[in-house]
Amino acid sequence: MNLYPLARPFLFGMDPEAAHDLTLNALAKTQNTVFDTLYRQPFVRDPLSLAGLQFPNRVGLAAGLDKNARCIDGLGAMGFGFVEVGTVTPKAQPGNDKPRMFRLPKAQALINRLGFNNEGLEAFVAHVQQAQFRKLGRLLGLNIGKNALTPIENATDDYLTALAGVYPHADYVTVNISSPNTKNLRALQSDEALDGLLGALVERRAQLSAQHGRNVPLFLKIAPDLDETQVGVIAATLLKHGMDGVIATNTTLAREAVQGMPHAHETGGLSGIPAAEPSNRVIRQLRAALGSAFPIIGVGGILSAQDALAKIKAGANVVQIYTGLIYKGPALVTEVANALQKMHR
Template structure:
């Protein structure tokens, strides 16, 4: 059991600027992971093994990308009981991201708005951190999430994704192609049919070469936005299948502010995450499941604040579920709650 009740830690952290609180928390996880002090947040992993996309997940609950962009805290996060942890988004070159302030809490809505903009230390530092992690040797599944640099023109985005895929391939259990952050200019245009087909075709070609080189198959997932209509979801689903992609992650943050109108910070630019995106992401999951059939792997993420929310994602059609903002509001106990709710 955690030594410090999360409600107390949260009260202290929520008195700080959101990004300062984030950096303090991640710094502590990085420093104290794999030491006796990780009992402050650690929990036994719920056993609920399942095979998805050819991978054996120890349970169905995962950490979504974005919290640990540099892969510094894989073991610290894994100690919370996650069956899988996804880190990134990483870009080929280091970049500072967007100007501060760029993170905002909306506590009355259990929500966050961020416009971080893929701030990260770059691919080389990321891979070095990933290589030091023990999580995979302890049975956890590790996802590595790749994106493009802000300075790379959108017409050259494929080049960045190919660099990312090649760099992370030897160290990943699966790779996620992030084309759905609202905080990198024009990135979401890659979700359109022609652009997506071109990107995924190039990635699939490169993956075939990497498979031959490394003698191992690494599944590739694509992360999409919640701000899509049923026709767009259908086109994406067909494009994923046509290009041999192994799964889809639904969804990223939303640019809609309908659910938080009138709240402090509601009009800040960026992606809205947390409870307000819950139903929008579930709707996309349902549409994907209808379009993709019963066997295509779907990871559901968006607004999971409880075990019941995680179960609702599965009922909508997700095979696996990730959390992010819920962890910030509810604390590490959410991981076990969700794992138990998802257990067969």
């Protein structure tokens, strides 16, 4: 059943963040009930072994949609093989001032400057523990960040706190250093800062692995607004520290593709169709720098099966969707999963 085409005009008639909140509240109330048939999609089985994990299919949900991990089962019912929730910060924080989310329908795009608004680590972990998703053999990624009020020189402390908090409940953990909406955060992508952060995280992961008796893969999420030299430095640092994978990419600060459109001047990260090619460029550069075996998750501008295939051809192993879900609804998940399954048969 695909009711989304009926619901979309109503949702698009609302303020974007109000529509977002309404949707998440509805998912939280209806997940694991008979009402999940309103958005449930057939599951496409297309297993893949990657980063020491068994991915049930090649389509995931990108972080940012469910920051508080309230709707893991509802989102999982849409056919995702893996779901990533967060970004969570150690302490609760309100994020940036509203309005902070804007639609650009002509470009099938969104701009957001939410700013890691979330209820904090304790509430996040409690929600994760209530979800049934992992018991179905699907994978859950937990995405961590720093609090806005934490000085950038103390950022590592926040990441270490968050890693320890989410570790027992994650199939993989994503280190988000690429949101454009937390001041100075992207500075952590620079050579020295990244080296220090990843070194500390990998050391803490070794302690947590011994403590919990399992090794949880660590992925790094990077921005599309990097030049080839910067991508090369990041690739070398990932390999140096034995990171398990990279997620490419977060939202873009570029506006060339949406110039002159309503809201194009708003600050924040641009996602959707305009993010597709910048993301694909970074994926191609990463694949060239990292070799054929290193896991890459491709995200940015997937609104059709063709968009997903382009990510795989650029060098991604699996893909994630966010803005496409808002424009196309849950049927997109099945469409993409089917296309990628056919491609790999």
